[in-house]
Amino acid sequence: xxxxxxxxxxxxxxxxxxxxxxxxxxxxxxxxxxxxxxxxxxxxxxxxxxxxxxxxxxxxxxxxxxxxxxxxxxxxxxxxxxxxxxxxxxxxxxxxxxxxxxxxxxxxxxxxxxxxxxxxxxxxxxxxxxxxxxxxxxxxxxxxxxxxxxxxxxxxxxxxxxxxxxxxxxxxxxxxxxxxxxxxxxxxxxxxxxxxxxxxxxxxxxxxxxxxxxxxxxxxxxxxxxxxxxxxxxxxxxxxxxxxxxxxxxxxxxxxxxxxxxxxxxxxxxxxxxxxxxxxxxxxxxxxxxxxxxxxxxxxxxxxxxxxxxxxxxxxxxxxxxxxxxxxxxxxxxxxxxxxxxxxxxxxxxxxxxxxxxxxxxxxxxxxxxxxxxxxxxxxxxxxxxxxxxxxxxxxxxxxxxxxxxxxxxxxxxxxxxxxxxxxxxxxxxxxxxxxxxxxxxxxxxxxxxxxxxxxxxxxxxxxxxxxxxxxxxxxxxxxxxxxxxxxxxxxxxxxxxxxxxxxxxxxxxxxxxxxxxxxxxxxxxxxxxxxxxxxxxxxxxxxxxxxxxxxxxxxxxxxxxxxxxxxxxxxxxxxxxxxxxxxxxxxxxxxxxxxxxxxxxxxxxxxxxxxxxxxxxxxxxxxxxx
Amino acid sequence: xxxxxxxxxxxxxxxxxxxxxxxxxxxxxxxxxxxxxxxxxxxxxxxxxxxxxxxxxxxxxxxxxxxxxxxxxxxxxxxxxxxxxxxxxxxxxxxxxxxxxxxxxx
Numbered sequence: 001x002x003x004x005x006x007x008x009x010x011x012x013x014x015x016x017x018x019x020x021x022x023x024x025x026x027x028x029x030x031x032x033x034x035x036x037x038x039x040x041x042x043x044x045x046x047x048x049x050x051x052x053x054x055x056x057x058x059x060x061x062x063x064x065x066x067x068x069x070x071x072x073x074x075x076x077x078x079x080x081x082x083x084x085x086x087x088x089x090x091x092x093x094x095x096x097x098x099x100x101x102x103x104x105x106x107x108x109x110x111x112x113x114x115x116x117x118x119x120x121x122x123x124x125x126x127x128x129x130x131x132x133x134x135x136x137x138x139x140x141x142x143x144x145x146x147x148x149x150x151x152x153x154x155x156x157x158x159x160x161x162x163x164x165x166x167x168x169x170x171x172x173x174x175x176x177x178x179x180x181x182x183x184x185x186x187x188x189x190x191x192x193x194x195x196x197x198x199x200x201x202x203x204x205x206x207x208x209x210x211x212x213x214x215x216x217x218x219x220x221x222x223x224x225x226x227x228x229x230x231x232x233x234x235x236x237x238x239x240x241x242x243x244x245x246x247x248x249x250x251x252x253x254x255x256x257x258x259x260x261x262x263x264x265x266x267x268x269x270x271x272x273x274x275x276x277x278x279x280x281x282x283x284x285x286x287x288x289x290x291x292x293x294x295x296x297x298x299x300x301x302x303x304x305x306x307x308x309x310x311x312x313x314x315x316x317x318x319x320x321x322x323x324x325x326x327x328x329x330x331x332x333x334x335x336x337x338x339x340x341x342x343x344x345x346x347x348x349x350x351x352x353x354x355x356x357x358x359x360x361x362x363x364x365x366x367x368x369x370x371x372x373x374x375x376x377x378x379x380x381x382x383x384x385x386x387x388x389x390x391x392x393x394x395x396x397x398x399x400x401x402x403x404x405x406x407x408x409x410x411x412x413x414x415x416x417x418x419x420x421x422x423x424x425x426x427x428x429x430x431x432x433x434x435x436x437x438x439x440x441x442x443x444x445x446x447x448x449x450x451x452x453x454x455x456x457x458x459x460x461x462x463x464x465x466x467x468x469x470x471x472x473x474x475x476x477x478x479x480x481x482x483x484x485x486x487x488x489x490x491x492x493x494x495x496x497x498x499x500x501x502x503x504x505x506x507x508x509x510x511x512x513x514x515x516x517x518x519x520x521x522x523x524x525x526x527x528x529x530x531x532x533x534x535x536x537x538x539x540x541x542x543x544x545x546x547x548x549x550x551x552x553x554x555x556x557x558x559x560x561x562x563x564x565x566x567x568x569x570x571x572x573x574x575x576x577x578x579x580x581x582x583x584x585x586x587x588x589x590x591x592x593x594x595x596x597x598x599x600x601x602x603x604x605x606x607x608x609x610x611x612x613x614x615x616x617x618x619x620x621x622x623x624x625x626x627x
Numbered sequence: 628x629x630x631x632x633x634x635x636x637x638x639x640x641x642x643x644x645x646x647x648x649x650x651x652x653x654x655x656x657x658x659x660x661x662x663x664x665x666x667x668x669x670x671x672x673x674x675x676x677x678x679x680x681x682x683x684x685x686x687x688x689x690x691x692x693x694x695x696x697x698x699x700x701x702x703x704x705x706x707x708x709x710x711x712x713x714x715x716x717x718x719x720x721x722x723x724x725x726x727x728x729x730x731x732x733x
Contacts, residue, residue: 602728604660604721608651 002256004055005085007047010133015044016127019135023120032121041123045106045130049099056092060491065089067140068393074143081203084140086210089493092316093337094137094269096487101344101469102130102261104462108352108507109253111458112359116251122162126257129155133262137269140189141204144241149234152263153180156463159258162328168419172249179243184308188330190226193219209276220277224284227274228291235267235551236318237295237325242551248310252355255310259317260348265340272495285329292325293410293421298548309354309367312436316391317347323406326418328447332409333495338477338488339406342398342429345469346390352463353384356455357440367436369536371443376452379460380407381441382468388437390470392430393518398474404514411510412502423517446534494514500601636677643670665705668698677678 019037026032055066065088074081087095106126113122132151139145154177161173195203197210197219212220231237236244242262248255258264271278271288276286296319303315320343327336360364360377374381390397393404403426410419477488481504502510543549599610643666650663676707680686711721716723 600728602725604724605652605655611646612652 001055001058002066002085002087004051004058004071005066005068005087005138006070007078007352008051008055008099009085009131009138011047011051012127012131012134015040016124016131016598019120020124023124024029026120030462032120032443034110034114037120038124041107041127042110044102044104044127048134049096049103050386052092052095055087056096059087059089059092059234068150069140073535078182080092081141081143083093084144084204085138085323086140086205087138089491090269090272091343091496093139093492094265095134095282095487097330097344098130098133098137099340100263102133102257102262103515104465105253105260105348106130108256108355108459108462109251111456112253112355114249118162118560120158120441122251125155125158126253129159129257129262133266134306136266141202142194145273146187146191149230149266149270152234152266153177153184153604156180156247156258156263160247162250162254166249169249171477172243172246176243176245179240182235183230183240186228187224187230187514190230194224195221205273205276208281212277212280217281221284224278224281224525224576225287226258227277228271228284228288231270231325232291233267234270234323234545235264235608237267237321238298239458241295241299241318242554244281245311245314245547248314252310252351252358255314256348256351256355259314259351260344265324266316268321268328268336268340271325272337275333275495276498278328279331282331285331288595289326289329289410289415290420292329293418293425294322294323295319295325296322296425297421297428298322299430300425301544302547304334304428304431305540305542306432307368307438307445307540307545308365309358309370310351310365311441312432313347313350313354314366314592315434316350316429319429320347320424321389323422326410327406328421329416330413330418332430334486334489334492335402335405335409337495339402339475339493341398341488342402342473343464344389344519345473346387346397346399349383349387349463349466350391352459352466353380353387356380356459359455359459360452361547362452367439368443368534369446370440370516371446371532371534372441373452374441377454380455383463384441384459386470390474392522393426393434393514394522395515396471396474398470398472400476400514401477401479404511405477407514408502408507408510411506425514427517427521428515430524434522435529438525439532439534442530443532448607450569456581475585479507481511506615521595633677633681640670640673640677643667643673654722655722657712657721660721661705661709667700668694671681686709 018040020035022032026036034390061064063312065086067087068085071083072080073083080625106123109122109126113119116122129152132148132155134148136148137147137151138564141150151573157177159174160176161170163169164173194208194212197215198208215223229240244259249256278288280297299315299322301319303312303319307313324336324343325337326340327333352361356377357370357373357380360373361370364370386397391398393400395401405424405442407419408429410422478484647663647667650666651660654660654663673692675691675694676688679685679691684715685700712724713719
């Protein structure tokens, strides 16, 4: 039964290899029809999903985690690392929505990418991405997790710079890759310290959890921060978030896949996975929560001024991830994962809806050049409305419950500053989402360059499914206040909620406050943008539109200083010092050679003299010294 | 007396050898160089023969015979080489033949 875990990872991996080979055949030997790529690409996530469900049911029935170790991966003397898969409640919970949402995105992508020449290549990367993500989630130790972690990073790089003909896309891909490497360095440092102290019998989570208490406390803090730096990179938190908005350079399904169910949630998952570590260092947890809160607010502020449809969604992703980090930082892992879960639905829906709008308008991404999309694509309009309500936190949509829970946790932990920041972000979230929504779907006096057209049902069907998800996913975490039992919290068990010290009146008050702030945000957006006249639109300017010039600051601080250092090394050190020594040495050898070459003057008599001198010297040596 | 005569023979051989050596080094004419080489060979032959007589051992005389035979063969090669060289430069000055020198090569 436990081998099923390996099959979950292997199905997309094998199909990606198959698609890759078929793609190679199709570009070198003979063109293949798209069906060759579509079938394995769609089948493998479905297989993974079905296997994931069966593993989930098994664990639900017997209440023991699945553990599968097929072979020895690394053996150095006594020390052994097995290729191990762990299917406990946390990882199977992740697997369920990763494969499900992932499958829907695959389905959507078959329509979105249908005219692209790199159709096969796209699904090769896509399946590989899914496989890496599943490996990340299902790994039984940090090292195996790291394979998936890096695989996800690699695939995101490949997918972001998928339209590699345009240089800016390649730059965006590089940026994502490099910023993620910065985070990975932190992650690796954390792992190395853990490895040094906790690898007595093996390096799985289980063993680390057993031996972690023996580590010196200051090292625990360093490990906690180092691992969190890795999470910052993957999950786009301040200060390593800069890659996320640029990652929009990839095709829209990529944005949906990276931002909804996979990749960016890897950081949240990782912190939840190392819950046993972060339990011991609550001050680092608080630090994480503050970073999350600041990221949430910062991204929300930037999002209010953006005009690129995908950038708005990118910043909203960062903002929502900030909420998740508030929750994990405060130790409410199940709340964070609940938000990951609901976010997967509505964010995938938002991205795919945005992609549908972009396709309908022939690849137009500026929201101020859209407008009136309600008449063009009513299905997209309806589903997007649900998703926008969900992310804004209006009951009974999914986002409301999870966000409410996070705010409740922040409030009841006594971290009123975090709570306040999160509440402000909630207003902003509702505001910028409805600003985007009203402008795109209701904007008047639009001037479409091309005639917009409705999109195919292959693209709309996943939207409808996800819209149902966005409607009802929240009910899985219905709090006891509203008569629910919080299924997700109780399923996650050890990652579950701790008792909150608030009475029902406070809870009711917070709940209504949340609704009130969301309505406030929507109200402002309604007033300003409901009947927005697109023809009167002026170019947005200002510090917020320019993302607080963070990219420029980073460029100045890191990119240019490193470039200056490189130039210094290249010119001053290399050319002027090293080259001078090395080349000078070789020049002197050549000069010496020229001097010695004078001996070879082709004068036979001179040769004879030298020869005689040599023989004489040898004879003298033989007679006088040796014998 | 015998020892004395041996010394005299070897002294003669050494003088011959030295003359040959000086001839090789200082003379320009290829023929003279060749003759000087022969002189050196024969000086060595003289030493072989003397020592053979002194030690009552015929082995060294065998060596001397072989040197003479090889010198004869060498004479054939050498003379034909001289002919070829002469045809090239119409001269027997050894200093003219320096095609392989560093200066010429560069």
